[in-house]
Amino acid sequence: MNNNVKRLLPLAALLLAACSSQPGEPVKKDDSYDRETAGGRYALRKDMAPGEMPDMSHVKDAVPRFEPYSRQGNKDYNVWGQDYEVWRDVQNYKDEGMASWYGAKFHGYHTSNGEVYDMFTMTAAHKNLPLPSFVRVTNTENGKQVVVRVNDRGPFHDGRIIDLSYAAAWKLGMLGKGTAPVKVELIKVAPNKEDVRLANQGPGRHIQLLATRSGDKARELAARLSREYGFPARVEHQSDWYKLQMGPIPATQTDDLLARLIAEGYKQAYFLK
Incomplete structure (x- = not known):
């Protein structure tokens, strides 16, 4: 088992969903509320109230640009007995499904790309896109959009297509539930x-x-x-x-x-x- 897979196994076990609350927004315990992971499991501090969560309105979207694919994080891999293929030459990609987010549990630790995860920047995790990639994510419930740089693998929870940083989730207005229906579109930049x-x-x-x-x-x-x-x-x-x-x-x-x-x-x- 290579080091990437070893790192992905504990990551997969933890990437269920992360959620606290949008500043000033109460957590709504409806049928879509994830009781296992909501209410601050990934908050900055265990005693942090919803209104204390940092405001991310000043954080700018990732700027799409050409980046060579990294050597690390672009090999096919296996998590929980399931094989995942990394797309090598993808030019067009659109998908719709559920997004989740991950925060302080992984803040400061390595992403699959070999970088250090910073929950306050506009990044994301995807199971198949080459690393790094840039995507536009639209919350189809409220129309809010962000552009993020994909530098990690996940989410490995059934039915979820992308895992967003805290900053991206804040800007999409999805912190309260921890998940949201989204549309994801690849932004491909040709090299000059x-x-x-x-x-x-x-x-x-x-x-x-x-x-x-x-x-x-x-x-x-x-x-x-x-x-x-x-x-x-x-x-x-x-x-x-x-x-x-x-x-x-x-x-x-x-x-x-x-x-x-x-x-x-x-x-x-x-x-x-």
Whole structure:
């Protein structure tokens, strides 16, 4: 069993549905209310009231762009005895079904793409789309739309077609129930000449920024640096140490980025071989 599948198994067990409440919105316990997972299982704190959930109105949609598919997270896999195929050359994709969301249980941990999950950004998980992909999600109950970047696998709950970050679920108005009927549409961006040139230069390089004995510190920094610099960040756990790494970084930007990181206080930053 490869590492991706090992990571997906506990993830699948937990990705049932996440829900708390939209700020100021009471939880409605109707027939579609998921009693197992609603009411704060994935809230930021167990004692957090619905009105305390962070406002995400300032968060902007993901901006569709060409990105080469990552090496990690794009292999066919098996969860709970079921095989899943990763679509390689999908050009058009539309689907309708139920969406759910996932939050603090996974915040700061690796996605299937090898990045660090940040529940406050516009991302999502899908069982089959190549990683990364960009999709437009429409809540068919209220007409609200978001654009998200797919960088994870799931949901593995029957009848659900996409798992959204907290920020995306907030903007779609679906936090109260934890699920919502949605339409999902792939946004395909063709590469320009510069994209092709950079892709032909290879996958890029990784930079290690620091090593610490605090996993929480490393994951918090990874999420923040990924937002600030726009490159995937990950935390590798070896023995008692948590190593914060960033990449892949295109060859045209590696030297400038390393110099910037060192100037901003990461004195031990270096290129990984």
